[in-house]
Structure formats: structure tokens, C-alpha cells
């Protein structure tokens with residue numbers, strides 16, 4: 115134990131030393147060419163890695179605040195500086211100084227502002243993980259009581275006391291959510307993934323049967339754009355653990371996923387999955403993954419799925435939609451490039467008004483990652 119502690123201390127010292135070193139290099143190289151301009155020169159940004167770039171920017175900004183010429187610039191919140199010294203923050207954060215400044219402008223050791231929307235704005239702009247803050251996040255005062263059966267992922271209702279409604283503009287109760295947003299009506303949710311209505315549906319019983327017949331075990335999955343977590347809820351009843359990624363975007367999706375006893379991951383679509391390589395049996399894309407994602411990002415997304423899937427694991431595109439021609443000339447080639455076995459491939463016209471207007475089609479596909487790659 116003593117040895118372990120000593121090693122940890124040594125490591126910590128080494129880390130601090132490297133940080134000080136890089137700071138030293140940065141400040142010495144900065145002093146020469148840049149006098150007190152507000153921008154860090156481009157060539158530096160390109161040369162430095164994320165950590166250095168972040169520290170660089172912050173320390174540079176801090177030094178310019180003492181310059182009388184730039185007093186108009188608000189000072190960097192000290193907690194952001196402190197955090198940047200402890201741990202790197204995503205470099206995209208410093209592309210949005212106004213938002214980041216607002217996010218880090220709070221009173222330490224007291225109640226945090228109700229700013230879920232602001233934090234999601236930053237996350238969606240690539241500033242993720244967000245810096246840590248030292249304040250108390252407002253949480254509902256009433257804990258979930260044992261009378262609320264959290265082990266049933268399809269409860270008939272949720273207690274309104276389980277959500278901090280101050281974070282939400284459009285609704286202040288679950289009754290309101292049910293009428294305004296998809297996914298909150300458990301009666302509707304309980305019929306999903308059970309009875310197929312068309313060839314675009316893949317009932318879970320059939321999915322598990324397909325896996326079983328190829329001697330593939332499904333124990334762990336990832337649901338991308340999971341809404342209120344209904345896929346994971348259904349899989350839970352089959353003793354399969356599914357992680358559900360969801361943003362809130364104005365409604366308590368993450369809270370409801372958690373209330374159902376499902377694991378919510380608060381990550382945007384464009385972020386690398388916070389999951390290690392080759393360990394997941396199944397990835398499902400909900401219809402949140404569709405043509406609105408830029409095609410290059412989509413390509414990266416597919417490869418990140420490939421990274422987390424084990425050999426023989428499945429990728430399920432559930433009601434992916436795009437324009438008919440894009441499916442043929444862009445998305446099909448992109449998907450087939452992965453070299454996965456096509457277990458299911460069903461397409462159909464999307465008949466809602468925007469679908470008709472844009473000549474859109476749905477694709478539901480089940481693909482299996484090859485065992486030898």
C-alpha cells in the first residue's frame with residue numbers, strides 16, 4: 115500500500131513537472147513573436163496538441179487581461195483556469211469563449227445555475243467533456259420512493275417530483291410531456307419492438323433468434339439516440355444490458371431513462387463513444403441517426419461503431435432515413451464499405467409530409483461484423 119502511494123505521488127509529480135515544462139516552453143515561445151495580440155498565432159495552434167493549445171489559450175488570455183489595452187475582455191473565470199491546469203478540456207471549447215465563459219461563470223461552492231440548455235449547446239459544439247465545476251447541481255428534493263417500482267422499465271407513470279422542472283421551458287409535468295414529446299407515454303412505448311407493423315420493424319424476439327442461430331450471444335448493447343430508453347428497457351426484460359445515448363434538447367430524456375433503471379449516456383452523436391474497443395455485442399441506431407448528419411460525420415460514426423463492436427457483433431440501423439438517391443449513391447456504399455454481412459435490408463417510402471416532399475426513404479438494416487478482420 116505504501117509503495118503504491120509512493121508510486122502515485124511520483125506519477126503525480128511527473129505529470130505536474132511535464133505541465134510546468136510545457137507551460138514554460140509555451141510562455142517563452144509566446145513572448146517573442148506575439149506581443150499582446152488577442153489571438154494565439156495559427157502556426158502554434160497547429161503545432162500544439164489539445165492540452166497545450168488549451169493551456170496556451172487560457173494562460174495567454176489571462177496575461178492579456180492585465181494589459182490596459184484589452185480591458186474590455188472579461189476575465190477568465192478562475193475555476194476554468196484551475197481546471198485547465200488539472201486536466202485538458204476539449205480544444206473546441208476555446209472556439210466558443212462566450213458560451214464557455216457563461217458556463218463557467220457561477221458562484222463556487224453554492225448552487226449551480228439551471229443551465230442544462232447551455233451545457234448542451236457547448237456539448238453539441240464539440241466542447242465535451244465539459245470542464246468540471248465546483249457547485250451543487252439542483253436536484254429534485256424528493257428522492258424516488260420504494261413505492262415507485264424502478265425495476266419495472268415500463269411504469270404506468272412517473273412522479274413529477276423526480277424532475278427539476280426549472281430546467282425546462284415547455285413542460286412542468288409528465289402529463290404535459292406525454293402530449294408534447296415522443297417517448298414519454300409508456301403505453302405507446304410498451305408496444306415498441308414487440309409486434310412488427312411492417313418489414314421495417316425488427317422485433318426483439320426475432321433479433322435474439324437471429325443471434326442465437328449464428329451462435330452469437332448478446333449481453334451488452336449500445337442504443338444511439340435512444341430517446342427515453344425504450345429499446346434498453348425492452349432488452350432489460352431479456353437480461354441484456356443496453357447503454358442509451360441521449361441529449362435532452364428541452365425535455366428530461368436522460369432523467370426518464372434513469373427513472374426506468376436504464377443507463378443514460380449524455381453524449382452527442384458526433385462524439386467518440388465512451389466505450390472501449392471491441393466489447394459491445396450490438397449497436398442500434400435510432401431514427402435520430404439520419405440524413406441530417408453530415409455525410410463525413412456519418413462515415414466517422416460508422417467506424418466508431420466498428421471500433422466498439424466485437425467480432426460477430428451486430429449493427430442495426432432502425433428506420434434510418436435519407437433521400438432516395440442518397441441512399442443509393444451515398445449511404446448504401448458507405449455502409450457496404452464496412453464489409454459486414456447483410457442479415458436484413460429493408461427499404462420503404464417515407465410517407466409523412468417531409469418524406470413525400472423530399473422523396474425520402476427508410477432503411478432498416480441488420481449487419482454483422484465479420485469474425486475475421
Ligand SMILES: *[C@@H]1O[C@H](CO)[C@@H](O)[C@H](O)[C@H]1NC(C)=O
Pocket residue numbers: 351352353
Ligand atoms: C432473466 O434473469 C432472471 C434472473 O436470473 C431469470 O429469472 C429470468 O428468467 C431471465 N429472463 C430471461 C428472459 O432470460
Ligand SMILES: *[C@@H]1O[C@H](CO)[C@@H](O)[C@H](O)[C@H]1NC(C)=O
Pocket residue numbers: 312462463464465476
Ligand atoms: C408508403 O406508401 C406506399 C404506397 O401506399 C406503401 O407501399 C408503403 O408501404 C408506405 N410506406 C410505409 C413506410 O408505410
